[in-house]
Amino acid sequence: MDISVDCVLFGFDGESLTLLLIEQRTDQGGPLSEEDLQMALPGDFVMEHEALEDAAARVLEELTGLDNVYLKQFHAFGSPDRVKGLKDQPWLHTFRAQPENRVITIAYFGLVSLHDHVPCASSFAGHAEWVDVGNLPDLAFDHNDITDLALATLREQLESKHIGFEMLPKKFTLRQLQSLHEIVLDKKLDKRNFRKNVKRMDHVVPLNEKERGVLHKPAQLFRFDANLTSES
Amino acid sequence: MDISVDCVLFGFDGESLTLLLIEQRTDQGGPLSEEDLQMALPGDFVMEHEALEDAAARVLEELTGLDNVYLKQFHAFGSPDRVKGLKDQPWLHTFRAQPENRVITIAYFGLVSLHDHVPCASSFAGHAEWVDVGNLPDLAFDHNDITDLALATLREQLESKHIGFEMLPKKFTLRQLQSLHEIVLDKKLDKRNFRKNVKRMDHVVPLNEKERGVLHKPAQLFRFDANLTSES
DNA sequence: ACAAAAGTGTTGGAGATACACCCATGA
DNA sequence: TCATGGGTGTATCTCCAACACTTTTGT
Numbered sequence: 001m002d003i004s005v006d007c008v009l010f011g012f013d014g015e016s017l018t019l020l021l022i023e024q025r026t027d028q029g030g031p032l033s034e035e036d037l038q039m040a041l042p043g044d045f046v047m048e049h050e051a052l053e054d055a056a057a058r059v060l061e062e063l064t065g066l067d068n069v070y071l072k073q074f075h076a077f078g079s080p081d082r083v084k085g086l087k088d089q090p091w092l093h094t095f096r097a098q099p100e101n102r103v104i105t106i107a108y109f110g111l112v113s114l115h116d117h118v119p120c121a122s123s124f125a126g127h128a129e130w131v132d133v134g135n136l137p138d139l140a141f142d143h144n145d146i147t148d149l150a151l152a153t154l155r156e157q158l159e160s161k162h163i164g165f166e167m168l169p170k171k172f173t174l175r176q177l178q179s180l181h182e183i184v185l186d187k188k189l190d191k192r193n194f195r196k197n198v199k200r201m202d203h204v205v206p207l208n209e210k211e212r213g214v215l216h217k218p219a220q221l222f223r224f225d226a227n228l229t230s231e232s
Numbered sequence: 233m234d235i236s237v238d239c240v241l242f243g244f245d246g247e248s249l250t251l252l253l254i255e256q257r258t259d260q261g262g263p264l265s266e267e268d269l270q271m272a273l274p275g276d277f278v279m280e281h282e283a284l285e286d287a288a289a290r291v292l293e294e295l296t297g298l299d300n301v302y303l304k305q306f307h308a309f310g311s312p313d314r315v316k317g318l319k320d321q322p323w324l325h326t327f328r329a330q331p332e333n334r335v336i337t338i339a340y341f342g343l344v345s346l347h348d349h350v351p352c353a354s355s356f357a358g359h360a361e362w363v364d365v366g367n368l369p370d371l372a373f374d375h376n377d378i379t380d381l382a383l384a385t386l387r388e389q390l391e392s393k394h395i396g397f398e399m400l401p402k403k404f405t406l407r408q409l410q411s412l413h414e415i416v417l418d419k420k421l422d423k424r425n426f427r428k429n430v431k432r433m434d435h436v437v438p439l440n441e442k443e444r445g446v447l448h449k450p451a452q453l454f455r456f457d458a459n460l461t462s463e464s
Numbered sequence: 465a466c467a468a469a470a471g472t473g474t475t476g477g478a479g480a481t482a483c484a485c486c487c488a489t490g491a
Numbered sequence: 492t493c494a495t496g497g498g499t500g501t502a503t504c505t506c507c508a509a510c511a512c513t514t515t516t517g518t
Contacts, residue, residue, distance in 0.1 A: 429506095
């Protein structure tokens with residue numbers, strides 16, 4: 001039995017919620033056909049003396065160059081036949097020493113901001129891609145199940161665990177925060193009520209600074225302070 | 233690397249919240265000393281072609297004889313040194329073919345009612361025991377971390393996921409439901425407000441039946457219907 | 465009759481919802 | 492001056508918290 005980690009890395013750019021997928025090529029440099037190309041979540045085997053969360057962080061670092069990504073374990077997927085699907089055999093037999101082995105994977109979701117810098121977008125020359133979560137293709141193995149649960153978990157934890165800020169720039173506007181919530185929760189929110197609620201949260205602190213270079217009234221900037229989470 | 237499942241089985245009898253621990257004996261039938269005795273969570277290696285949840289169910293069935301226990305995966309524990317502790321070496325070297333192996337464990341929590349029948353309380357002649365969660369001893373490996381997270385998860389999900397009913401008899405009174413909540417959440421609740429809330433829940437349905445054989449006014453009985461969870 | 469838990473309503477405050485207009489900036 | 496999003500307050504309603512007495516049964 002092999003152990004891997006898989007990462008569902010969510011990114012937000014102000015417009016849409018995307019996640020990072022990598023291409024599984026089995027063409028081996030030969031002619032590229034549709035069928036050779038399958039998308040999958042970034043993942044890798046856990047190394048012998050490596051903690052699970054270190055493995056997840058390593059996978060992301062190798063792929064995006066980022067090393068301070070918010071990462072959270074959310075489920076282990078271990079169906080005995082999760083790597084037995086027909087569609088996955090070519091890739092397994094190309095890249096795995098023991099393609100028949102059962103693989104149990106520990107899944108993490110990660111959150112990054114795509115506002116300023118677009119991290120990676122592909123460190124391996126076009127092999128990685130940000131895909132809108134509303135428009136995901138069929139993925140390798142059980143990766144569609146994994147992304148479904150990741151999304152459900154993200155939705156559940158967005159409000160209760162203050163994790164939304166991980167997908168915003170360090171200085172953000174209330175509009176950005178609100179559209180993030182609207183897109184993740186997939187419903188429209190009332191601007192005034194939303195702002196009323198935010199103002200009651202100690203951990204969203206206003207800066208003496210405004211947006212610049214926008215073609216409308218510049219917005220107040222805020223930052224997130226994790227230390228102020230309901231303390232005196 | 234080995235893969236196991238561990239189960240944190242919670243039981244409620246109307247009085248206290250307990251969990252099932254097994255004794256790890258290393259005395260091998262010789263004289264029994266304090267140090268030979270350590271408590272641990274029930275767990276076992278996952279078999280080659282066995283689904284994770286099947287493995288968890290098997291562990292519980294072997295230990296309690298119950299086979300319809302509510303079981304939910306909540307976390308994977310995989311620190312590289314979680315089975316390297318000094319205190320755990322005797323047991324590992326007695327019972328494990330490869331005691332040095334790293335073990336990654338997928339943890340489940342389970343819920344049972346101890347009202348009517350007390351399931352097991354020990355199928356292996358005194359090797360299993362229900363222990364009050366407020367009074368847990370030092371456990372083997374990282375099992376204290378596992379029980380801590382299990383308890384935190386139970387608390388979080390008690391109200392949101394309708395899982396409390398798994399720890400009550402099929403027909404229960406509002407008093408039983410309330411004390412369960414009070415004990416799990418560790419706070420006193422107002423009787424009238426609690427009942428008001430319950431009456432708003434479609435999935436708690438009153439029966440045409442009352443408690444019998446109690447030395448006070450008999451209470452209305454209710455049952456839980458999972459199908460009526462906010463539907464028309 | 466007594467002990468023991470069941471059962472029941474009201475009030476005040478806090479948070480949620482719904483809703484429309486003026487403001488500051490860059491082009 | 493215009494287009495664009497920023498920023499603000501009030502009324503209503505629902506939900507939560509606090510609180511005490513009468514009822515039914517078994518002994």
